[in-house]
Amino acid sequence: MTSKTAILAAALSSLFALTTTAFAADAGNSEKCYGVAKAGKNDCAGAAHACAGQSSKSNSPKEFIELPKGTCERIVGGSLTPGK
Template sequence: MNKMSKSIAISSALAAGVLMATSNSALAAKPAMEKCYGIVKAGKNDCAIKSQGTSCAGSAKQDNIHDAWIYLPQGSCEKIAGGNLKPQEKKAEAK
């Protein structure tokens, strides 16, 4: 190997090491998540909805179903109007 090839090989190895180190720390920095009920848009829920008898994500038929949830970064849910950390009782409809 000549001097130029060695220099390129060393530079490439260092760049690969730096890239691997930064990508691992980005994965480690994933925020804690929490389930947030009552704010889900139709078709955007993250899991089953007991009151509708569904068993899969994306099955909400309307907005703001009381027991439909999505994952949000921890601490965000209760900052959103209508957001709850636990499913709420379904409100009785006005007659």
């Protein structure tokens, strides 16, 4: 392995490590936002299905996506509680 290749590999490894750490740190700073998910883009289960990405309707008040805390209340149609 040349020194150029080794430096590139180290840089990429560092980048991936920092990205993973950033996402792990944000996990505690998120909240469920109902009513704003696009069809097929929801996070986790809803009443009508058991898994993420299975919502059949956009902006369903029963479907949610995880967003940073404080963001949901700023989105039109967003709610911190599931709708009917």
